[in-house]
Amino acid sequence: MDQFDLIVVGSGPAGRRGAIQAAKLGKRVLVIEQGKRVGGVSVHTGTIPSKTLRETALNLSGWRERGFYGRAYRVKQEISAADLRRRLLITLDHEVEVLEHQFARNRVQHMRGKASFVDPQTLQVVKDDGEVLHVTGASILLAVGTKPFRPDYMPFDGKTVLDSDELLEIEDLPRSMVVIGAGVIGIEYATIFSALDTQVTLIDPKSTMLDFIDKEIVEDFIYQLRDRNMKLLLGQKAEKVIRQNGKVELLLDNGRHIVTDMVLFAAGRMGATDTLNLAAAGIEADNRGRLSVNPETFATNVPHIFAAGDVVGFPSLASTSMEQGRIAARVAVGAIAKEPPKYFPYGIYAVPEISTCGLSEEEVKERHIPYECGIARFRETSRGHIMGLDTGLLKMIFSLKTRRLLGVHIVGEGATELVHIGQAVLNLKGTVEYFVENTFNYPTLAEAYKIAGLDAWNRMGDIKSEL
Numbered sequence: 185m186d187q188f189d190l191i192v193v194g195s196g197p198a199g200r201r202g203a204i205q206a207a208k209l210g211k212r213v214l215v216i217e218q219g220k221r222v223g224g225v226s227v228h229t230g231t232i233p234s235k236t237l238r239e240t241a242l243n244l245s246g247w248r249e250r251g252f253y254g255r256a257y258r259v260k261q262e263i264s265a266a267d268l269r270r271r272l273l274i275t276l277d278h279e280v281e282v283l284e285h286q287f288a289r290n291r292v293q294h295m296r297g298k299a300s301f302v303d304p305q306t307l308q309v310v311k312d313d314g315e316v317l318h319v320t321g322a323s324i325l326l327a328v329g330t331k332p333f334r335p336d337y338m339p340f341d342g343k344t345v346l347d348s349d350e351l352l353e354i355e356d357l358p359r360s361m362v363v364i365g366a367g368v369i370g371i372e373y374a375t376i377f378s379a380l381d382t383q384v385t386l387i388d389p390k391s392t393m394l395d396f397i398d399k400e401i402v403e404d405f406i407y408q409l410r411d412r413n414m415k416l417l418l419g420q421k422a423e424k425v426i427r428q429n430g431k432v433e434l435l436l437d438n439g440r441h442i443v444t445d446m447v448l449f450a451a452g453r454m455g456a457t458d459t460l461n462l463a464a465a466g467i468e469a470d471n472r473g474r475l476s477v478n479p480e481t482f483a484t485n486v487p488h489i490f491a492a493g494d495v496v497g498f499p500s501l502a503s504t505s506m507e508q509g510r511i512a513a514r515v516a517v518g519a520i521a522k523e524p525p526k527y528f529p530y531g532i533y534a535v536p537e538i539s540t541c542g543l544s545e546e547e548v549k550e551r552h553i554p555y556e557c558g559i560a561r562f563r564e565t566s567r568g569h570i571m572g573l574d575t576g577l578l579k580m581i582f583s584l585k586t587r588r589l590l591g592v593h594i595v596g597e598g599a600t601e602l603v604h605i606g607q608a609v610l611n612l613k614g615t616v617e618y619f620v621e622n623t624f625n626y627p628t629l630a631e632a633y634k635i636a637g638l639d640a641w642n643r644m645g646d647i648k649s650e651l
C-alpha cells in the first residue's frame with residue numbers, strides 16, 4: 185500500500201494550494217480527484233466558467249458601450265450558446281494546463297478516482313474502470329467542495345429546468361428565464377443573461393437579498409436591475425414548477441403564474457461528503473454535508489484529518505478556499521501557519537459588479553462606532569465619462585474616533601479590481617488622510633477613492649472626535 189505525508193481529496197482551489205504548499209515543504213503528496221480533469225468546481229463548473237461567460241456576454245453584446253450607443257447596440261447581432269461556449273473551452277484548457285504543470289513541477293502525484301475512508305488513516309480509491317486501490321496518509325486534507333442542492337420536487341431535465349452546472353451545457357439561449365434563488369450564483373447568472381437581452385425573472389422566498397452587503401450598495405444595484413426591466417420577485421416562492429411542451433410553467437405562492445423558456449434553480453449548495461464514508465474516520469457532517477473545523481488550523485475533530493474550502497462553509501470563495509488549503513497543509517505537515525489578515529474582499533461578478541471589504545454601515549451601527557461615510561459616483565470621474573458610465577458608486581466608512589477606514593463598498597464597472605486599494609488601506613490600518621493626501625493616476629476610476637475620501641473628510645474636519 186502506498187504511503188504519503190499528505191493525501192488531499194479534491195483538486196479545487198483548497199486542494200491545489202494545500203498540495204503544492206506541502207510539496208514545497210518537501211513532503212510526499214498525493215491528490216485524489218474524481219473528475220475527468222483537475223481543477224475542481226472552480227475551474228470546471230463554478231468561478232472560471234461563470235466569469236468567462238460573463239466576459240464573453242459583455243463583449244459580444246457590446247454592453248459596456250451601450251452608455252454611448254444606446255440599449256439596442258450589439259457587437260454581434262445573433263449571439264448563440266456556441267459563441268459563449270467556444271471561449272469557455274479555451275479558458276478551461278489553459279487553467280487545467282497551468283494546474284497540471286504546477287503539480288508536475290512540484291512533484292505532486294495525482295490520481296483519478298473516487299476516495300472514501302476505510303479507516304482514519306486509509307482511503308480507498310475507486311477508479312473509473314472499477315479498479316480499487318488503498319493509500320495511507322500521515323495527514324489527510326478533505327477539500328471535496330460542494331455540489332448543487334437538487335431537491336426532489338424540482339423537475340430537472342438539464343434542458344429547460346437546470347442547475348448551475350447544467351447551465352454551461354445549454355444548446356440555445358433562452359428568450360425568457362426564471363432564476364430561483366437570489367444568492368450569489370442566481371444573481372450572477374440572472375444579470376449575465378439579462379445583459380444578453382433574455383427577459384429574466386428572479387425569485388426568492390426571502391424579502392431581501394445579499395444581506396451581507398452594505399444596504400446602500402444593494403439598493404443601488406436593485407435599482408439598476410429594475411431600470412433595465414429585470415423582474416425581482418422577492419418574498420415569493422415557486423410552489424409548482426411544471427414542464428410543458430418545451431416551456432416551463434410556475435405557480436407562485438401568491439397565485440402569480442409565469443410561463444418561461446428556462447428555469448435555473450440556484451438555491452444553495454451541499455457539501456460533497458455523502459460518499460466519503462466519514463463514519464469510518466470518526467467524523468460527522470451537518471445536514472448540509474458540511475464539516476466543522478478549528479477555524480485557525482482547519483483540523484477536524486480527528487487531529488490528523490483536515491478540511492478546507494467550501495466543504496467547511498462560509499465564505500465559500502475560491503480565494504478564501506486557497507488560503508484555507510494552504511494553512512491546513514502547513515499545520516498538517518508541522519510548519520508554522522500564520523492566520524490571514526482580518527479583512528478579505530468579497531466579489532460578486534454580477535452585471536454590474538459588486539465588491540466589498542470590511543464592515544458595512546449596518547455592522548458599524550450595530551457596534552455603536554461613531555462614523556462618517558464618503559461617497560463617489562463614477563460619473564464624477566473623468567474616466568467614467570470617457571467610458572460612458574452613468575452608474576457606479578464607491579462608498580467608504582471611517583471611524584470618527586480613529587479616522588481609520590472601516591469598510592469599502594463598490595457597485596459598478598471594475599468593482600472587483602478597485603476594492604483591493606481599500607483592502608490594503610484597511611489591513612494596513614490606514615486613515616481618511618491616505619485618500620486625501622495621496623495622488624491618484626488621472627483619469628482613472630480609482631480616482632473615486634480620492635473623491636469619496638474628500639467627501640468624508642469635508643464632513644469629518646481634521647480633528648479626531650472625542651465622542
Ligand SMILES: Cc1cc2nc3c(=O)[nH]c(=O)nc-3n(C[C@H](O)[C@H](O)[C@H](O)COP(=O)(O)OP(=O)(O)OC[C@H]3O[C@@H](n4cnc5c(N)ncnc54)[C@H](O)[C@@H]3O)c2cc1C
Pocket residue numbers: 193194195196197198199200216217218219223224225226227229230231232234235297298299300327328329330348369456459460492493494495500501502503504505531533
Ligand atoms: C457558479 C459558481 C460561481 C462561482 N464564482 C466564484 C467567484 O467568482 N469567485 C470566487 O471566489 N468563488 C466563486 N465560486 C465559489 C468557488 O468556486 C468555490 O469557493 C471553490 O471552487 C471551492 O473550492 P474547493 O477547493 O473547496 O472545492 P471545489 O472547487 O468544489 O473542488 C472540489 C473537488 O473535489 C472533488 N471531489 C469531491 N469528492 C471527492 C471524492 N470523494 N474523491 C475524489 N474527489 C472528490 C470534486 O470532483 C471537485 O473537483 C463560485 C461557485 C459557483 C458554483
Ligand SMILES: NC(=O)c1ccc[n+]([C@@H]2O[C@H](COP(=O)([O-])OP(=O)(O)OC[C@H]3O[C@@H](n4cnc5c(N)ncnc54)[C@H](O)[C@@H]3O)[C@@H](O)[C@H]2O)c1
Pocket residue numbers: 364365366367368369370372387388389390450451452453499500501502530531532533
Ligand atoms: N462571486 C463569488 O464569489 C461567488 C459566485 C457564485 C457563488 N459563490 C459561492 O457559492 C455559494 C453558493 O451560492 P448560492 O447562490 O447557490 O447559494 P446561497 O446560499 O448564497 O443562496 C441561495 C438562495 O436561495 C434561496 N433559497 C434557499 N432555499 C430555497 C428554496 N428551496 N427555494 C427557493 N429559494 C431558496 C435563499 O433564500 C438564498 O437567497 C455561496 O456561498 C457563494 O459564496 C461565490
